[in-house]
Amino acid sequence: MIAKQITVYVKPGHWDAYLASQAIWNRETRGAAGYLGGFCGQASPDEGVVHLMFFWRSREALQRWMETEHDRIAELAAADLHYERIETRILDDVSGGGAVVPGLLHENTLEAADVQFWSEAYRATAALRTALRLGLFDALSAGPLGPADLGRVVNVDAALLKHLLRAVRAMGLVEERSDGWVNSGLADRTLVRGAAAYQGDAVLHNSQPSYIDSMFAYGERLGLPAELEDEAEGFERFLHAMANTAAGGQADALVDAVDLSGCRTLLDVGGATGPYAIALCRAYPELHVEVLDQEKTMSSARGAIAEAGMENRIRVVCHDYRRGAFPRPVDAVLLSNLLRGETEAMVVDILRRAGEALVVGGRVIVQDHFPEDGASGRGLRASLFGLHLVDKANLTMREMAGAVEAAGLKVVRVERLPQSVVMNGIVEGYRES
Numbered sequence: 001m002i003a004k005q006i007t008v009y010v011k012p013g014h015w016d017a018y019l020a021s022q023a024i025w026n027r028e029t030r031g032a033a034g035y036l037g038g039f040c041g042q043a044s045p046d047e048g049v050v051h052l053m054f055f056w057r058s059r060e061a062l063q064r065w066m067e068t069e070h071d072r073i074a075e076l077a078a079a080d081l082h083y084e085r086i087e088t089r090i091l092d093d094v095s096g097g098g099a100v101v102p103g104l105l106h107e108n109t110l111e112a113a114d115v116q117f118w119s120e121a122y123r124a125t126a127a128l129r130t131a132l133r134l135g136l137f138d139a140l141s142a143g144p145l146g147p148a149d150l151g152r153v154v155n156v157d158a159a160l161l162k163h164l165l166r167a168v169r170a171m172g173l174v175e176e177r178s179d180g181w182v183n184s185g186l187a188d189r190t191l192v193r194g195a196a197a198y199q200g201d202a203v204l205h206n207s208q209p210s211y212i213d214s215m216f217a218y219g220e221r222l223g224l225p226a227e228l229e230d231e232a233e234g235f236e237r238f239l240h241a242m243a244n245t246a247a248g249g250q251a252d253a254l255v256d257a258v259d260l261s262g263c264r265t266l267l268d269v270g271g272a273t274g275p276y277a278i279a280l281c282r283a284y285p286e287l288h289v290e291v292l293d294q295e296k297t298m299s300s301a302r303g304a305i306a307e308a309g310m311e312n313r314i315r316v317v318c319h320d321y322r323r324g325a326f327p328r329p330v331d332a333v334l335l336s337n338l339l340r341g342e343t344e345a346m347v348v349d350i351l352r353r354a355g356e357a358l359v360v361g362g363r364v365i366v367q368d369h370f371p372e373d374g375a376s377g378r379g380l381r382a383s384l385f386g387l388h389l390v391d392k393a394n395l396t397m398r399e400m401a402g403a404v405e406a407a408g409l410k411v412v413r414v415e416r417l418p419q420s421v422v423m424n425g426i427v428e429g430y431r432e433s
């Protein structure tokens with residue numbers, strides 16, 4: 001791997017125009033052969049200098065792109081109108097690289113996310129195999145298609161295609177433009193039948209069900225007993241997994257991101273064993289929380305809260321969040337990591353009932369794992385997770401803000417978390433009257 005490092009001295013007053021032209025560079029380069037991803041950052045927001053680092057598989061790949069694409073994109077982006085000068089250098093890899101291939105996880109994740117990602121990578125295999133079997137890349141090779149037309153060509157209900165399209169978009173294989181979905185350069189070169197470097201047979205061969213089954217039984221080949229799924233045990237593990245995410249840094253990220261000063265009561269809807277309730281109570285000594293969850297969660301939740309010494313401030317209540325009024329009145333409602341698994345109608349319904357539980361001036365805080373909309377390549381894990389949801393919402397942050405508004409709340413915040421393990425953004429709604 002090599003890196004191209006660029007320092008750009010932006011002209012005074014040209015900041016927004018420069019960023020727009022940089023976005024064109026990023027978009028046009030994203031599908032280039034041998035391009036691994038890039039990073040654009042600032043050492044200080046005041047100085048008008050941007051540092052860029054773009055990763056390529058080799059000098060040859062970069063050189064090929066310089067010869068075939070660079071000038072076309074330079075003309076399109078016209079970035080040179082917006083900077084005074086740039087400095088460029090090529091860096092050869094002397095360190096052996098990092099644990100995660102650059103460009104795979106674009107978000108500012110904590111290290112727990114790297115580990116979780118390796119346990120989720122099978123989803124990418126499923127997405128690629130399914131898209132190929134559907135003929136998605138062949139369908140898009142003729143030009144852009146809107147979701148309905150694409151659904152017709154590949155014979156799948158357009159609504160059900162949404163999560164698959166997001167997944168393969170986050171993998172850099174398709175792009176969504178104003179005139180419809182298109183293949184990326186990588187997909188056109190490797191996944192369209194008849195392309196000179198077609199890889200479809202290799203993909204189908206590598207991901208064949210018998211290989212996958214044997215990989216997932218790898219432990220048995222090393223002498224471990226066969227894994228029998230036990231429902232109760234599986235649910236306990238699920239609760240522990242939620243707590244692992246919180247302990248990996250997500251609870252600290254939430255505490256850093258929200259301001260609950262002045263709040264005395266909070267509902268933690270679907271709060272599991274209460275890791276966020278506990279963290280928030282530690283940060284806000286006046287706060288009292290009701291954790292609402294299912295009957296089967298009650299005993300583990302009470303145990304975890306007792307272990308944290310929080311029985312006097314956190315009450316665990318069995319309550320089905322899909323129906324009926326929430327306990328009220330409260331200053332704030334936390335909906336962490338659950339709305340993405342509900343239908344769009346249910347998301348609005350839960351938000352509406354959460355809003356009704358608030359005092360005037362109270363807030364609903366949605367912390368979730370939002371797939372990005374747009375071609376930034378962010379949201380890879382959230383988009384891949386969406387494959388589990390098939391007909392569920394898995395809303396982007398923008399869509400979630402729309403749902404908060406539809407529920408009668410004023411949207412006061414739509415923000416990416418600066419660091420995360422799973423949940424990468426926060427949307428806050430405010431009860432005005």
Ligand SMILES: C[S@@+](CC[C@H](N)C(=O)[O-])C[C@H]1O[C@@H](n2cnc3c(N)ncnc32)[C@H](O)[C@@H]1O
Nearest residue numbers: 242270271272293294319320321322336337338
């Ligand atoms: C994905 S977990 C999220 C847990 C926690 N909020 C977090 O951020 O880690 C969803 C939680 O909602 C609970 N849950 C699922 N369906 C529910 C329902 N109908 N009513 C109440 N709780 C429910 C589950 O038991 C689980 O604890």
